[in-house]
Amino acid sequence: MDYTALKKDIIDHAKSLGIDKIGFTTADVFTEMKNHLIRQEKHGFQSGFEEKDIDKRVDPSLIFSKPRSIIAIALAYPSKMKDAPRSVRGARRGIFARASWGTDYHAVLRDRLSKLEAFIQERVPEARFRSMVDTGELVDRAVAERAGIGWSGKNCSVITPEYGSYVYLGEMITNLPFEPDEPMHDQCGSCNKCVDVCPTGALVQGGQLDSQKCIAFLTQTKDFLPDEYRAKLGNRIYGCDTCQTICPKNKGKDFHFHLEMEPDGEVAKPLLEPLLTISNREFKETYGHVSGSWRGKKPIQRNAIIALAHFKEESALSTLIEVMNEDVRPVMRGTAAWAIGKIGGEGVEEALLHQREQEKNEEVIQEIDKGIALLNK
Incomplete structure (x- = not known):
């Protein structure tokens, strides 16, 4: 041969x-x-x-x-x-990273x-x-x-x-003995932009990542997001592209070679509020084909709540209060309570105090207390 x-x-x-x-x-x-x-x-x-x-x-x-x-x-x-939908007051949107x-x-x-x-x-x-x-x-x-x-x-x-x-x-x-190609050597040089702008300092140094701090990793976790990372999340609901978008080697790079990779704006940049009450079936039908769905809807929903808090989206308060009162998952109830306090508004303190009296889960109670503290700042 x-x-x-x-x-x-x-x-x-x-x-x-x-x-x-x-x-x-x-x-x-x-x-x-x-x-x-x-x-x-x-x-x-x-x-x-x-x-x-x-x-x-x-x-x-x-x-x-x-x-x-x-x-x-x-x-x-x-x-x-192309033709990305806009995120506006009353209709705020999250964003999936490009890899999804x-x-x-x-x-x-x-x-x-x-x-x-x-x-x-x-x-x-x-x-x-x-x-x-x-x-x-x-x-x-x-x-x-x-x-x-x-x-x-x-x-x-x-x-x-x-x-x-x-x-x-x-x-x-x-098991075939092909002649190897030449490895490509580093061309980053002295550029350190990605390390400098990493939102959480996850890039410890060039080429070394603390995955536990990386937003791309954090958006895929299912527990409460640690307090210090909530403000860093912005409107990201899956993944993070900051270290790619800042890279000079990516300037002007945009290729549309593969039809399967073309994003549907309503999926890649979805409305946040409807995500909070989406059923398992709806989630699978809408998002099941994208890589960002692999951990299920829970991390996406938690991140959507944090994104609504980031936008201080008062129009979402009634839905957030519904999640806080009725969702069977403590992470959703607690994160919603924190977000309600972060957003603030008329009747919010009363809603938080009322739910505190009903709540049995200690972690959720802690999040309700955080929400109340945010109102009184």
Whole structure:
């Protein structure tokens, strides 16, 4: 088998499949990434969503028998929303991060990887594969960097010269001995903008992220959001793009190559108040196809409440009081009570005091007290 010719054929076919960038690397252990992950774990910077076994995250041979190479792919996604609906008083809107615009990128990349596997299998029947997106064991960023897709930026995203960091990444471990491409080296230089503007200081230093402080992580948690992060959330209901939008390498980067990735403004930038009382069925029908729905409606609803408080949206008070009084979930009741106090208005103190008398959950009572304290500031 002429693997040089096959590699060229794969690159050409990848373009016809709508794969915007492709690279090849060895299946060697990602030693530098292992050291990084050990440091992250030592400092307690992991999110908890990752594969727990660090060795599996950096050693392809632990998850695939006799690997010979890894193929990395990247698909560019839009950074701008066409005809985005406006957020106005009385009809305030939240925002999903760009990585949750359009169809869930996991499905899109798996589709491209599956088609690429079929193409290779036709030519090499004995070929074996293990494809994954970011829910797999390997660290996408490390694979993409070593395969020459881009470099690992200070914002902890892979930055490509062509598309900036607005790319989704996937990889395919194979038993085929492809010639590796040259890794791409750092081009961030002395720029430190992403670190400087991170709303919560989650970017401890260039290339090192404290996931526990990252807004993108915090928007996916299901418990009460710690007080110190509520004001930082703004109107974000899923994810955060600040370290991408500030990046000079992303200036002017906006690509609309894939129809599946085009955002529906009413989904990507939804009205906040209707989210508070949406049913499970409605949520699944409206948001089930986007990546931001993976944790269910609870984090989205909690974040929507905080966003309404951010806007001081008095028109939402009646709905917030309904949530505080009737929602069976303590996190919703408590967050609504805090938001009611934050917004303020006629009859608000009476509503909070009344619910305090009824409430049995200690955490919710604490949030009601926070709301009352906010009124008296």
